[in-house]
Amino acid sequence: MNTHLRKYFRQEHLPHIWCPGCGNGIVTAAILRALDRLGWEKDRTVFVSGIGCSSRAPGYLDFNTLHTTHGRALVFATGVKVAHPNLNVVVITGDGDASAIGGNHLIHAARRNIDITTICFNNSIYGMTGGQYSPLSPTDSVASTAPFGNTDRSFDLCRLVEAAGASYVARGTTYHVTPLTKLIERGFEKRGFSFVEAITACPVYFGRRNKMRTPVEMLEWQKDAAVPITRAQKMDPEELAGKFVIGTFVDIDMPEYTESYERLLREHASDRGGG
Amino acid sequence: MSSSEVRAEDPVVVDRHLCKACGICIAFCPKSVLGADGDGIAIVERPDECIRCRMCEFRCPDFAIVVRSEEDE
Ligand SMILES: Cc1ncc(C[n+]2csc(CCOP(=O)(O)OP(=O)(O)O)c2C)c(N)n1
Ligand code: SF4
Numbered sequence: 475m476n477t478h479l480r481k482y483f484r485q486e487h488l489p490h491i492w493c494p495g496c497g498n499g500i501v502t503a504a505i506l507r508a509l510d511r512l513g514w515e516k517d518r519t520v521f522v523s524g525i526g527c528s529s530r531a532p533g534y535l536d537f538n539t540l541h542t543t544h545g546r547a548l549v550f551a552t553g554v555k556v557a558h559p560n561l562n563v564v565v566i567t568g569d570g571d572a573s574a575i576g577g578n579h580l581i582h583a584a585r586r587n588i589d590i591t592t593i594c595f596n597n598s599i600y601g602m603t604g605g606q607y608s609p610l611s612p613t614d615s616v617a618s619t620a621p622f623g624n625t626d627r628s629f630d631l632c633r634l635v636e637a638a639g640a641s642y643v644a645r646g647t648t649y650h651v652t653p654l655t656k657l658i659e660r661g662f663e664k665r666g667f668s669f670v671e672a673i674t675a676c677p678v679y680f681g682r683r684n685k686m687r688t689p690v691e692m693l694e695w696q697k698d699a700a701v702p703i704t705r706a707q708k709m710d711p712e713e714l715a716g717k718f719v720i721g722t723f724v725d726i727d728m729p730e731y732t733e734s735y736e737r738l739l740r741e742h743a744s745d746r747g748g749g
Numbered sequence: 750m751s752s753s754e755v756r757a758e759d760p761v762v763v764d765r766h767l768c769k770a771c772g773i774c775i776a777f778c779p780k781s782v783l784g785a786d787g788d789g790i791a792i793v794e795r796p797d798e799c800i801r802c803r804m805c806e807f808r809c810p811d812f813a814i815v816v817r818s819e820e821d822e
């Protein structure tokens with residue numbers, strides 16, 4: 475293992491439980507490289523996750539870690555951040571965890587613009603429970619609960635988070651791992667709610683059912699289907715069918731929740747004092 | 750010497766204990782440096798071709814590959 479990254483792992487728990495070729499490890503390593511570049515200290519960093527294969531990532535990381543309940547990682551993370559605004563708080567969540575059961579929490583964390591970085595591992599499926607479709611499964615893709623193809627429209631979660639009011643929104647893939655690492659790093663740096671969707675592979679439950687037999691074919695798909703935002707802006711919706719856009723969608727400065735809250739407390743300190 | 754042994758001079762090192770034989774590093778190496786042994790575990794076949802781009806290390810899902818910097822040698 476890379477000597478720079480070794481110190482961030484709970485070595486005794488490796489090799490990890492993820493299947494051969496599962497992209498979760500690629501995203502996890504990108505997260506560690508990003509925080510290593512920023513010099514984040516382990517004791518000042520908290521990883522919070524929900525439930526799912528992806529949500530197991532914090533179990534391998536030698537930081538303050540909180541493995542919570544399905545869809546609720548942002549609720550616990552909000553509590554941590556409000557209690558200790560100086561900590562770096564990172565949420566790791568799956569596409570199902572973030573958009574289905576946890577969708578409401580995602581909207582309101584973005585609306586508050588609380589300084590949490592959320593990394594959504596989007597593998598297009600519920601991996602842990604055997605490949606049921608999620609709100610992010612592409613239309614027509616095959617899932618255990620959609621054996622003839624998924625009739626739902628697929629959610630563009632980045633647009634949801636942008637509309638809800640986040641300061642930073644971006645999407646990358648595990649194939650484009652160097653840009654993905656930079657997007658995560660920028661999300662970490664940003665004061666406010668940051669959301670990075672990482673397109674990643676579940677070769678076992680998504681790939682095999684959708685004509686991508688190997689992890690390598692899944693990365694080829696990411697390479698071919700990803701369109702950088704600058705190019706996408708010049709393309710028609712028809713040309714973009716079956717593709718997804720990668721890059722930075724939002725990077726703006728807006729009032730951050732814990733700062734606004736602290737200011738309120740300061741302003742009213744005399745009201746409370748001595749009482 | 751068997752090709753699966755770690756040679757001190759190799760620019761790329763695979764941890765056989767961590768590798769799960771997914772084939773990603775082999776497929777996407779721009780210089781075809783890597784191959785697989787009989788179990789699919791990645792091995793360094795053409796070390797002299799390596800340009801140390803580190804893509805194999807960055808894309809390995811199992812933290813099993815390290816590309817050494819030239820100063821390490
Ligand atoms: C309240 C509750 N409902 C349902 C489940 C079952 N469950 C566990 S993980 C999961 C979905 C996981 O999918 P995703 O969040 O996309 O993560 P992945 O496993 O694909 O990384 C579900 C439905 C649960 N654990 N708790
Ligand atoms: S089931 Fe899918 S998401 Fe879960 S570990 Fe295996 S490949 Fe990864």
Ligand code: SF4
Pocket residue numbers: 763767768769770771772773774775789790791808809810811812813814
């Ligand atoms: S990418 Fe990693 S796990 Fe996959 S074959 Fe290469 S070394 Fe092994």
Ligand code: SF4
Pocket residue numbers: 761777778779780781782783798799800801802803804805806816
């Ligand atoms: S560093 Fe680049 S050239 Fe060298 S083995 Fe890895 S992918 Fe191939």
